[in-house]
Amino acid sequence: MHKLALFRLHLIVFLWGFTAILGKLIQANAQILVFYRMLFAAICLYIYIRIIKKESIKVSKKIFFQLAAIGFSMSLHWYCFFHSIKVSNVSIALSCLSLSTLFAAIMEPFIFKRKIDISEVVMGVVIVACILLIFQTEFRFKEGIMYGVLCAVFGTIFSVFNGKMFGKTSSGNIIFYEIFSGWFMLLIIYLFSGQIFQINEISYHDIALIGLLASVFTAFPMLESVNLMKYISPFTLILTVNLEPVYGIILAFFIFGESEHMSPVFYGASGVMILAIIVNGFIKAKKQKTLN
Numbered sequence: 446m447h448k449l450a451l452f453r454l455h456l457i458v459f460l461w462g463f464t465a466i467l468g469k470l471i472q473a474n475a476q477i478l479v480f481y482r483m484l485f486a487a488i489c490l491y492i493y494i495r496i497i498k499k500e501s502i503k504v505s506k507k508i509f510f511q512l513a514a515i516g517f518s519m520s521l522h523w524y525c526f527f528h529s530i531k532v533s534n535v536s537i538a539l540s541c542l543s544l545s546t547l548f549a550a551i552m553e554p555f556i557f558k559r560k561i562d563i564s565e566v567v568m569g570v571v572i573v574a575c576i577l578l579i580f581q582t583e584f585r586f587k588e589g590i591m592y593g594v595l596c597a598v599f600g601t602i603f604s605v606f607n608g609k610m611f612g613k614t615s616s617g618n619i620i621f622y623e624i625f626s627g628w629f630m631l632l633i634i635y636l637f638s639g640q641i642f643q644i645n646e647i648s649y650h651d652i653a654l655i656g657l658l659a660s661v662f663t664a665f666p667m668l669e670s671v672n673l674m675k676y677i678s679p680f681t682l683i684l685t686v687n688l689e690p691v692y693g694i695i696l697a698f699f700i701f702g703e704s705e706h707m708s709p710v711f712y713g714a715s716g717v718m719i720l721a722i723i724v725n726g727f728i729k730a731k732k733q734k735t736l737n
Contacts, residue, residue: 450676462692483628485659513626520627525596533589535697541593548601
């Protein structure tokens, strides 16, 4: 069972890594892409929870508004991620995701009221140095890097506060209301800004790819990651999820060719960032065993 769980875990991380590939293949801009992704994913989750599993989706008003706020940060995270891809490339967007670990090291001690971990601070310094090196070397992608950094910020906000919600209602409800609320808030923003009229400017080809993105690459991996917590440790889950940029960058290199070929400095800096995250994970695991 453990080996099967690890295979399923690597499968969903691979699927997450492929979302960046789909983001580049889809011609629609990031606003339209995220709008339809969240709408289709919410529909898929509703069908799974209410029709297939026949479970209740009732939550208290307090929990609903908490999930709505987290869902909005999720929508901003996805928008910045796909916009980063549109204005630069997959490799830049994915490499910037490594900053999430640094931002989490800063935010978590305040949110969960724990001491700052020195190893996390050291790792953060290494990651910042690598990002600065990438920024200097790949300055032509400065807009993509800036949106990639914002993507990491909103992704960290989503992850940290999402961690406080588990246990308050079912995992399916948490994911459903976050995605649905994120979509609904985008709808309100587009209505008031007049951008709602641009939503119809999308091809059937893009609709098909976004449908695939929302179901196979969004709703399924999210539900599967929650189910896998029964068989694997949170450490194993987090450590493996850090492979998402690796899968994505390798796939982009072979699928898109020249547009994804970066300088040796970029690959060196990205490798150091990923290695730092993995090493930090092992340090945390060792400390946890010592405490236990």
